[in-house]
Amino acid sequence: RAEKPLAGKKVVVTAGGTVERIDPVRYITNDSSGKMGFAIAKAARELGADVTIIAGTTQAQPPVGISLTRVSSAQEMYEAALREWADTDILVKAAAVADYRPKETAPNKIKKTGDSLVLELVKNIDILETLGKQKTTQLLIGFAAETENLEQHAMDKLKRKNCDLLVANDVTAEGAGFGAETNIVNIYDANGLVDSLPRLAKDEVGMRIMELAAGRLKGTGR
Numbered sequence: 001r002a003e004k005p006l007a008g009k010k011v012v013v014t015a016g017g018t019v020e021r022i023d024p025v026r027y028i029t030n031d032s033s034g035k036m037g038f039a040i041a042k043a044a045r046e047l048g049a050d051v052t053i054i055a056g057t058t059q060a061q062p063p064v065g066i067s068l069t070r071v072s073s074a075q076e077m078y079e080a081a082l083r084e085w086a087d088t089d090i091l092v093k094a095a096a097v098a099d100y101r102p103k104e105t106a107p108n109k110i111k112k113t114g115d116s117l118v119l120e121l122v123k124n125i126d127i128l129e130t131l132g133k134q135k136t137t138q139l140l141i142g143f144a145a146e147t148e149n150l151e152q153h154a155m156d157k158l159k160r161k162n163c164d165l166l167v168a169n170d171v172t173a174e175g176a177g178f179g180a181e182t183n184i185v186n187i188y189d190a191n192g193l194v195d196s197l198p199r200l201a202k203d204e205v206g207m208r209i210m211e212l213a214a215g216r217l218k219g220t221g222r
């Protein structure tokens with residue numbers, strides 16, 4: 001690609017799902033394959049950026065030649081993102097982060113005893129919201145995985161988490177969301193809908209998001 005609008009810019013992308021341990025052999029996770037995050041990272045690199053991926057659990061093949069930090073829990077993903085944060089130009093949070101984790105991780109395998117077992121969950125840190133509060137010059141791009149009221153939930157998240165752009169996918173739609181090769185997304189900013197993309201390969205969705213992001217960085221003097 002001839003134009004490199006992100007040359008000299010640092011882009012950090014989170015991808016995949018988090019793993020929250022119950023005991024040494026059991027955990028809570030989700031269906032994120034990492035495909036969407038990896039596609040965004042590849043697009044950013046094609047546009048000239050210096051790219052870092054922070055990945056939880058993934059099924060997809062990570063792109064070759066892009067620096068990748070592996071993490072497990074939401075807390076670890078937060079700490080890894082925070083380490084990159086200060087000189088980041090664009091952070092894209094495509095990862096599916098657990099909202100809750102087991103209150104305690106049992107040191108030994110939990111034994112089968114009673115007829116029922118209650119697992120108490122406590123809230124995880126919201127990485128995007130926490131970083132959104134500390135935002136200075138960074139362009140912050142969040143995702144929203146929804147099953148109903150896409151626009152309303154997306155706009156709520158964009159505002160609450162102080163994002164510059166928010167990519168919303170209806171994860172119940174055919175050919176969209178977790179694990180799929182394609183995605184169908186609406187992109188919002190604080191004024192509302194910016195773009196509504198048809199079903200496209202995740203690589204193409206990644207490129208559209210990063211082209212839009214590159215345009216939004218212009219004029220910041222960075």
Ligand code: PMT
Pocket residue numbers: 015016031032033034035036037074093094095096097098099124125126127128129141142143144145146157169171177178179180
């Ligand atoms: O990985 P794939 O199989 O390709 O699937 C892609 C995808 C469906 C995972 C992706 O397109 C997607 O929607 N990612 C966001 C999933 C998610 O956690 O959405 P959410 O609506 O629960 O969270 C909103 C935003 O807050 C996300 O940017 C999320 O990374 C962030 N978040 C959420 C919870 C938390 N504790 N910390 C966060 O930073």
